[in-house]
Amino acid sequence: MPFWVYMLLVGDKSRGYNRKIYTGYTNHLINRLTQHTGLNSTKGARITRKQPIELVYLERFASRKLALKREWDFKHTSPLNQKVTKISLIKQFQESNADILSDLNDTFEQHNQFLESMISSLKNIEKEMSSRVQPK
Secondary structure (H helix, E strand, C coil): CCEEEEEEEECCHHHCCCCEEEEEEECCHHHHHHHHHCCCCCCCCCCCCCCCEEEEEEEEECCHHHHHHHHHHHHCCCHHHHHHHHHHHHHHHHHHHHHHHHHHHHHHHHHHHHHHHHHHHHHHHHHHHHHHCCCC
16 A cells, blocks of 8 residues: 655645645545545644645655655754755656646645535525524
């Protein structure tokens, strides 16, 4: 089973690379990314909850140990070099994988919009029900 180390840009796309970069690892990539995009999910990291995310980097590993080491390396690089190093890797990865990243990020953006719409509709229905059904 493969393990993945991934990076997400978190926040409004208009800010470009001047957004927070979330780094994580998982053995179920799509499930984990779906958790990050879930508006009511408590499983997504606090930084990604209720925020737009964009997958920008992936590495595949044969074992959890190797993936954890790579994630640790990213997170424990000198703070002065950390963002520069990550952005450099992100740009290299995006150049060779732009088509796949675009499709995946479009799907997650649609998912996010659907969830927002559904939650808004459910709140309206709940409000309507509260006004119609009297408490006992």
